[in-house]
Amino acid sequence: MTPAVPDFFADALRREIIRSEQQRMRALAIILAGLLGLALVVANVFSDYSSRIFERDVPGWLPLVGIAPFLIYELGSLTFLRYRAARDRDFPQVARFTNALIETSLPAVIIITLSHYMDPVLVFSYWPPLLYFVFILLSTLRLDFWLSVWTGTVASLQQMVLVMWLVPLQPWGEIPEAAPLFHFSRSLIFFACGLVAAYVATSLRTQFEKSVRAVVARDRVTNLFGQHVSPAVVDRLLATRSDPPSEIRTVCVLFLDIRGFTAMTRRRSAEETVALLNSFFAEMIEVIDRNNGIINKFLGDGFMALFGAPLEDPSAARNALAAARGMIETVERWNGTHPGWALRIGIGVHLGPAVTGTVGSPQRKEYTVIGDTVNLAARLEQLTKEVGAQLLISQSVRDATPCEGAVDLGPVAIRGYDEGVRVWRMA
Numbered sequence: 053m054t055p056a057v058p059d060f061f062a063d064a065l066r067r068e069i070i071r072s073e074q075q076r077m078r079a080l081a082i083i084l085a086g087l088l089g090l091a092l093v094v095a096n097v098f099s100d101y102s103s104r105i106f107e108r109d110v111p112g113w114l115p116l117v118g119i120a121p122f123l124i125y126e127l128g129s130l131t132f133l134r135y136r137a138a139r140d141r142d143f144p145q146v147a148r149f150t151n152a153l154i155e156t157s158l159p160a161v162i163i164i165t166l167s168h169y170m171d172p173v174l175v176f177s178y179w180p181p182l183l184y185f186v187f188i189l190l191s192t193l194r195l196d197f198w199l200s201v202w203t204g205t206v207a208s209l210q211q212m213v214l215v216m217w218l219v220p221l222q223p224w225g226e227i228p229e230a231a232p233l234f235h236f237s238r239s240l241i242f243f244a245c246g247l248v249a250a251y252v253a254t255s256l257r258t259q260f261e262k263s264v265r266a267v268v269a270r271d272r273v274t275n276l277f278g279q280h281v282s283p284a285v286v287d288r289l290l291a292t293r294s295d296p297p298s299e300i301r302t303v304c305v306l307f308l309d310i311r312g313f314t315a316m317t318r319r320r321s322a323e324e325t326v327a328l329l330n331s332f333f334a335e336m337i338e339v340i341d342r343n344n345g346i347i348n349k350f351l352g353d354g355f356m357a358l359f360g361a362p363l364e365d366p367s368a369a370r371n372a373l374a375a376a377r378g379m380i381e382t383v384e385r386w387n388g389t390h391p392g393w394a395l396r397i398g399i400g401v402h403l404g405p406a407v408t409g410t411v412g413s414p415q416r417k418e419y420t421v422i423g424d425t426v427n428l429a430a431r432l433e434q435l436t437k438e439v440g441a442q443l444l445i446s447q448s449v450r451d452a453t454p455c456e457g458a459v460d461l462g463p464v465a466i467r468g469y470d471e472g473v474r475v476w477r478m479a
Contacts, residue, residue, distance in 0.1 A: 064264045065257075065260065065261065065264060066142055068195070068260055068264075069194075069195050069196075070133065070136075070137045070142070070143065071137075072193045072194065072195050073133060073143060073148075073193065073194060074130065074133055074134065074137070075193055076190050076191075076193035076194060077126060077129060077130040077133065078130065079190060079193075080126055080155065080186075080187075080190055081123065081126045081127055081130060083186060084119060084122055084123040084126060084158075085123055087119060088115055088116075088119040088120060088123060091114075091115035091118075091119060092112070092115050092116070095110055095111070095112045095114060095115055096112040105170065106166075106169040106170045107169060107170050107171065108169055110169050114165065117165065118161055118162050118165045119158070119162070122155070122158045122161070125154065125155075126155070129151060148194070148196070148199060149199065149202055152187075152191065152194075152199055152202055152203050152206065153202075153206055155187055156184065156187045156203055156206045156207055156210070157206075157210065158183060158187075159180050159181060159183040159184050159187075159207075159210070159211075160210045160211075160214055162180040162183070163175055163176070163180045163181065163214055163218070164214070164218070166178070166180060167218050172218035172219050173219055175218070176211075176214075176215065176219065176235065176238075181211060181238065184207035184210075184211065184242050185242075185245060187203055187207065188200070188203050188204050188207060188242065188245045188246055188249050189245075189249065191203040191204075191246070191249050191253065192249045192252045192253040192256065193253075194253060195253050195256055195257040195260070196253060196257075197250045197251075197253060197254045198250070199253070200246055200247075200249040200250035200252075200253045201246050201247060201250045202246075203246055203249070204242055204243050204244070204245055204246010204247060204249065204250070205243060205246060207239075207242040207243075207245075207246065208239040208240070208242040208243040208246070209239070211235070211238060211239050211242060212235065212236060212239040215232075215235040216232075219235070298407070298408070298409030298410070299407075299408060299409065300405050300406070300407055300408075301360070301361060301364075301405065301406070301408055302360060302368070302403065302404065302405055302406075303358055303359065303360040303361040303368065303403070303404075303405075303406050303408065303421060303425060304358070304359040304360050304368040304369050304371075304372040304401065304402070304403040304449065304452075305356065305357075305358060305359075305372075305401070305402055305403075305406070305421065305425055305426050305429035306345070306356070306357040306358075306359070306372050306375065306376060306399060306400070306401045306429065307354065307355075307356050307357075307399065307400045307401075307429050307430050307432070307433035308336065308354050308355055308357070308379065308397055308398070308399050308433065309351075309353065309354035309397065309398050309433055309434075310332075310353040310354060310395055310396070310397055311395075311396040311397060311398055311437070312396065313353040313395075314353070316393075328393055329353065332386065332395065333350070333355070335382050335386065336355070336379055336382065339375050339378040339379050339382055340357050340375050340379075342375075342378070343359070343371040343372070343374050343375035343378065344359065344365055344367075344371050345357045345358060345359045345371060345372065345375055346358050346362075348419070348420070348421065354433075356426070356429075356430075357372075357375065358421060359371050359372040359375070361406075361408050361421060362408065362419060367453075368403065368452075369401075369403045369448075369449050369452035369453040370452070370453040370454075372401050372403075372449070373401060373445065373449065373453055373455065373478075376399045376401055376443050376445075376478070377443070377478070379397065379399065380397070380399070380442055380443060383395055383396075383397055396442075397442060398433050398434075398436030398437060398441070398442060398443075398444075399433060399436065399442060399443045399444070400429050400430065400431070400432025400433030400434070400435065400436065400443075400444050400445075401429060401432065401443070401444070401445045401446070401449050402425055402428045402429035402432060402445070402446040402448065402449060403425070403446065403448040403449045403452050404423075404424065404425035404428070404446075404448055405423065405425060406421045406422060406423035406424075406425040406426060407421070407422045407423050408420070408421050408422075427468065428446060428466070428469075428473065429446075431466045431467065431468065431469075431473075432444045432445070432446060432466075432475065435464065435466065435475065439461065439477065441477045441478075442478075443477070443478040444461075444475055444476065444477055444478070445458070445475070445476050445478060446473065446474070446475065446476070447473075447474040447475075447476070449476075450476050455476060455478065457478060457479035458476040458477070458478055458479075459476065459477040459478075459479065460474070460476055461474075461475045461476065461477055462474065462475075
């Protein structure tokens with residue numbers, strides 16, 4: 053039974069959510085540690101300042117009661133999440149909502165604690181309610197619309213419930229701070245900020261999804277056609293959003309081989325040989341790309357290039373011939389600048405019908421071209437050795453595009469063919 057193909061997109065998204073959640077927890081732990089340190093300093097060092105704000109003395113250990121448990125909880129949650137991530141396990145959705153509820157309750161705990169030492173009305177005008185904005189802002193890193201909405205909702209409801217519990221409200225009084233609408237407006241802002249955070253979280257997630265899909269799509273093209281495809285061709289292939297169909301189509305096939313390369317490698321190290329091939333092929337690939345072709349296969353010291361596949365190209369023969377001539381000119385320039393690595397090449401080009409499509413397994417596929425057209429192009433490249441030519445083309449190429457300087461070699465006996473094949477030699 054064929055194993056199921058893994059959903060790379062879903063897996064990448066899940067991993068990114070876990071990484072983003074860890075980043076959020078680290079940021080929150082740092083904020084809580086800083087807040088705890090600052091509160092301890094104010095409570096224990098700046099006692100005069102505290103006495104002016106609070107109605108009675110605040111114990112120096114009080115911040116440890118209100119903030120330290122949340123810091124310990126956050127560090128524990130981060131450790132737990134790292135433990136699950138190391139084992140490639142997700143953070144359950146229910147646990148994420150519960151975690152958001154616990155974290156967002158920190159301002160409520162601080163408000164309740166401070167209300168024992170100062171007027172509750174002043175507490176809601178002090179900094180603790182502003183902490184809700186920190187949790188709402190960081191909720192965007194959860195990359196989940198409903199978690200951000202949930203955080204804003206929790207902040208809104210907690211703030212309003214605490215007001216109704218701690219503040220002596222006067223619906224029709226003249227004191228603004230005692231009016232329910234005064235506090236309800238703040239709760240409404242918290243909820244609205246949760247919606248804004250949800251929108252930002254969704255936008256971040258959408259951008260990540262688009263990036264992952266683009267990477268997956270480019271990986272698909274790379275897996276099918278190799279890394280040696282011009283950006284323009286890649287963009288056109290990506291626009292199809294599907295694998296090329298299996299079909300019989302007219303293609304122009306070009307084979308290139310470096311003459312005597314095996315003998316050259318005996319006198320040089322493996323590093324020199326690979327460096328030479330990489331440098332030489334880089335220039336050849338540029339010529340192929342410039343003429344709308346793709347490198348389908350590297351064959352040691354040569355390669356096979358396609359024109360007219362996988363994308364339709366009415367000028368496939370002309371482009372293939374232009375690429376062949378361009379590579380010959382490039383080799384001449386190469387030999388002038390690399391006297392110690394002078395190269396000779398042989399090129400065969402043939403135009404005809406061929407079977408095209410993707411072959412392989414669900415884990416690894418490759419775009420390939422099969423048929424007599426491919427075989428004859430390869431035979432023409434090998435024939436260049438016998439006739440002492442750099443470039444040979446078939447009659448079909450000669451008929452499809454102007455070939456100035458072509459010399460008719462007549463019907464030539466080629467291995468695998470019962471009758472002679474008409475071949476043209478390009479000057």
